[in-house]
Amino acid sequence: xxxxxxxxxxxxxxxxxxxxxxxxxxxxxxxxxxxxxxxxxxxxxxxxxxxxxxxxxxxxxxxxxxxxxxxxxxxxxxxxxxxxxxxxxxxxxxxxxxxxxxxxxxxxxxxxxxxxxxxxxxxxxxxxxxxxxxxxxxxxxxxxxxxxxxxxxxxxxxxxxxxxxxxxxxxxxx
Amino acid sequence: xxxxxxxxxxxxxxxxxxxxxxxxxxxxxxxxxxxxxxxxxxxxxxxxxxxxxxxxxxxxxxxxxxxxxxxxxxxxxxxxxxxxxxxxxxxxxxxxxxxxxxxxxxxxxxxxxxxxxxxxxxxxxxxxxxxxxxxxxxxxxxxxxxxxxxxxxxxxxxxxxxxxxxxxxxxxxxxxxxxxxxxxxxxxxxxxxxxxxxxxxxxxxxxxxxxxxxxxxxxxxxxxxxxxxxxxxxxxxxxxxxxxxxxxxxxxxxxxxxxxxxxxxxxxxxxxxxxxxxxxxxxxxxxxxxxxxxxxxxxxxxxxxxxxxxxxxxxxxxxxxxxxxxxxxxxxxxxxxxxxxxxxxxxxxxxxxxxxxxxxxxxxxxxxxxxxxxxxxxxxxxxxxxxxxxxxxxxxxxxxxxxxxxxxxxxxxxxxxxxxxxxxxxxxxxxxxxxxxxxxxxxxxxxxxxxxxxxxxxxxxxxxxxxxxxxxxxxxxxxxxxxxxxxxxxxxxxxxxxxxxxxxxxxxxxxxxxxxxxxxxxxxxxxxxxxxxxxxxxxxxxxxxxxxxx
Numbered sequence: 001x002x003x004x005x006x007x008x009x010x011x012x013x014x015x016x017x018x019x020x021x022x023x024x025x026x027x028x029x030x031x032x033x034x035x036x037x038x039x040x041x042x043x044x045x046x047x048x049x050x051x052x053x054x055x056x057x058x059x060x061x062x063x064x065x066x067x068x069x070x071x072x073x074x075x076x077x078x079x080x081x082x083x084x085x086x087x088x089x090x091x092x093x094x095x096x097x098x099x100x101x102x103x104x105x106x107x108x109x110x111x112x113x114x115x116x117x118x119x120x121x122x123x124x125x126x127x128x129x130x131x132x133x134x135x136x137x138x139x140x141x142x143x144x145x146x147x148x149x150x151x152x153x154x155x156x157x158x159x160x161x162x163x164x165x166x167x168x169x170x171x172x173x174x
Numbered sequence: 175x176x177x178x179x180x181x182x183x184x185x186x187x188x189x190x191x192x193x194x195x196x197x198x199x200x201x202x203x204x205x206x207x208x209x210x211x212x213x214x215x216x217x218x219x220x221x222x223x224x225x226x227x228x229x230x231x232x233x234x235x236x237x238x239x240x241x242x243x244x245x246x247x248x249x250x251x252x253x254x255x256x257x258x259x260x261x262x263x264x265x266x267x268x269x270x271x272x273x274x275x276x277x278x279x280x281x282x283x284x285x286x287x288x289x290x291x292x293x294x295x296x297x298x299x300x301x302x303x304x305x306x307x308x309x310x311x312x313x314x315x316x317x318x319x320x321x322x323x324x325x326x327x328x329x330x331x332x333x334x335x336x337x338x339x340x341x342x343x344x345x346x347x348x349x350x351x352x353x354x355x356x357x358x359x360x361x362x363x364x365x366x367x368x369x370x371x372x373x374x375x376x377x378x379x380x381x382x383x384x385x386x387x388x389x390x391x392x393x394x395x396x397x398x399x400x401x402x403x404x405x406x407x408x409x410x411x412x413x414x415x416x417x418x419x420x421x422x423x424x425x426x427x428x429x430x431x432x433x434x435x436x437x438x439x440x441x442x443x444x445x446x447x448x449x450x451x452x453x454x455x456x457x458x459x460x461x462x463x464x465x466x467x468x469x470x471x472x473x474x475x476x477x478x479x480x481x482x483x484x485x486x487x488x489x490x491x492x493x494x495x496x497x498x499x500x501x502x503x504x505x506x507x508x509x510x511x512x513x514x515x516x517x518x519x520x521x522x523x524x525x526x527x528x529x530x531x532x533x534x535x536x537x538x539x540x541x542x543x544x545x546x547x548x549x550x551x552x553x554x555x556x557x558x559x560x561x562x563x564x565x566x567x568x569x570x571x572x573x574x575x576x577x578x579x580x581x582x583x584x585x586x587x588x589x590x591x592x593x594x595x596x597x598x599x600x601x602x603x604x605x606x607x608x609x610x611x612x613x614x615x616x617x618x619x620x621x622x623x624x625x626x627x628x629x630x631x632x633x634x635x636x637x638x639x640x641x642x643x644x645x646x647x648x649x650x651x652x653x654x655x656x657x658x659x660x661x662x663x664x665x666x667x668x669x670x671x672x673x674x675x676x677x678x679x680x681x682x683x684x685x686x687x688x689x690x691x692x693x694x695x696x697x698x699x700x701x702x703x704x705x706x707x708x709x710x711x712x713x714x715x716x717x718x719x720x721x722x723x724x
Contacts, residue, residue, distance in 0.1 A: 058584050058659070060662045063469065064471075065440070066470075071442050071496040155504075
């Protein structure tokens with residue numbers, strides 16, 4: 001496994017707006033200007049009552065649709081957390097990894113009042129938040145707080161259909 | 175019959191040139207048995223029925239026609255014999271050329287085009303991106319009657335704006351454009367330094383053709399097929415050639431004018447490791463040039479890029495995409511070489527590397543578009559939703575589409591559902607433009623403007639439709655600016671006539687109303703247009719002086 005940072009821009013909001021307003025802003029974006037994707041991340045038991053959400057949309061470019069030279073979509077990913085209490089000696093770090101974990105990158109530390117934004121150049125990926133001893137670690141310690149798949153994970157294999165199918169696929173929309 | 179045999183088009187008794195057969199598709203793409211039984215509900219059509227192919231003229235490569243103000247061009251759409259990789263096909267051509275003649279004029283010139291229709295379908299010519307006088311816009315049912323077979327029409331085309339444009343039919347363009355009726359126009363700018371100095375300029379017209387061992391794949395006769403995703407071809411053509419090549423000297427800077435004339439395919443273009451600078455788009459230059467590694471070119475769009483070939487050797491113009499395999503639910507890389515550029519050891523006659531290395535800022539463009547920035551913060555005047563309505567599609571198709579709708583990529587680069595796509599016609603599928611203010615749809619919409627108006631239109635590509643897809647939206651007769659994408663302001667504007675909306679995107683455009691008449695706006699995926707995705711808007715003259723284009 002190897003970490004990868006090339007071609008991936010990481011920006012972190014440094015303002016001090018409240019956690020609730022961060023989530024509200026993200027939500028407002030998704031209703032008025034239609035951020036195409038908004039996903040509530042799945043909390044682990046460690047997260048307690050905390051919640052996290054990530055939004056993604058096509059990265060912005062004046063030169064048209066944003067794809068890499070190889071044809072991967074470039075997405076802006078925004079992650080915000082709510083109710084995540086500080087842990088002594090722990091930094092909460094946002095990661096994005098390819099679904100086979102062959103490559104990953106840290107989007108940086110996240111706290112209440114400090115959502116994280118980054119650009120992702122993969123088609124299928126996982127977004128997750130871990131607790132680390134340092135915000136600068138190169139790989140996660142596997143102390144998971146939240147995780148979510150990219151929307152492309154919903155792309156449905158037809159191998160599960162036909163006479164041998166038993167998957168309740170259509171229920172996934174509800 | 176094995177699935178593999180079917181995929182190769184070997185359907186017993188179905189090998190006639192104008193009979194439905196399994197559409198060509200990648201052999202690695204297995205199909206579920208119910209899908210393999212699908213057929214379009216229309217009659218298959220190919221041109222030249224009853225015509226002996228040997229009697230037709232062989233299509234020749236496109237030629238350059240330089241025209242001065244007041245000149246007349248005789249342009250004929252006719253049947254040709256086109257030999258591709260040793261096999262002859264009946265196709266269409268303007269003046270027997272593939273692509274049609276490249277029309278070169280100076281900015282401000284007006285030409286007369288004496289057009290004759292010698293193909294076997296009604297037709298017309300639309301001068302894409304050119305702000306022509308309304309009666310010459312070439313839209314049957316809106317600006318003229320179709321030109322019937324054997325008929326004639328006189329167009330007057332005035333070129334107000336510098337840049338690269340193209341002409342094509344606006345009647346069953348899913349058939350006619352795909353079979354070769356397209357050509358570029360280049361309007362030489364009045365300002366000598368409009369573009370940076372380069373060693374040469376090249377015009378590349380990009381297309382794809384759907385073809386198999388039996389020949390050209392049939393089209394829908396009474397109505398268009400492939401209305402879900404548009405008709406993807408499996409043979410790439412550059413300037414009509416499947417094996418296009420170019421020779422340049424080492425160190426040459428080439429300005430490429432790229433035009434996508436395909437029915438539905440979006441290209442992601444790059445020149446191997448050669449540096450590429452993006453200069454302009456549909457109607458003119460960007461405010462600021464920029465370095466890019468690739469350009470994504472949607473149907474009908476143009477981009478102007480400059481490329482420097484620094485090392486001797488071979489450089490490939492490639493289309494690199496991440497295709498989707500729905501069967502395995504995976505993305506996979508697909509790389510197609512569209513053209514080869516042979517770079518010789520000889521030094522370029524002139525060294526333009528210094529100009530190439532500099533990114534120009536175009537104060538003239540910034541000054542012109544700057545007055546529209548105030549619209550960024552305004553509420554939209556109109557909101558248009560792009561969506562889909564399906565009728566009598568087979569249950570299998572509907573079920574599969576419901577499953578597929580769980581995820582749709584922002585852009586579909588390949589025909590990932592070829593059977594469902596080809597079997598869908600405009601009888602069963604209606605693509606919809608819905609005006610959220612009035613609730614009216616498609617041709618019911620009747621927006622009225624006045625010359626001098628500028629309106630902000632919010633376009634929303636509905637991701638919750640049964641089969642959402644990207645849409646290149648084209649507005650006739652006017653220019654537009656892309657103000658914002660998903661709420662993010664665009665700080666580098668360029669005049670355009672076609673804007674691409676990825677699935678789920680919300681795009682704010684500023685439409686400048688400068689040209690009176692009744693104009694069409696539509697999705698430029700040819701099959702989506704055939705499936706209803708169009709509207710008409712009127713621009714009234716401001717006063718009597720405005721009855722002619724400004």
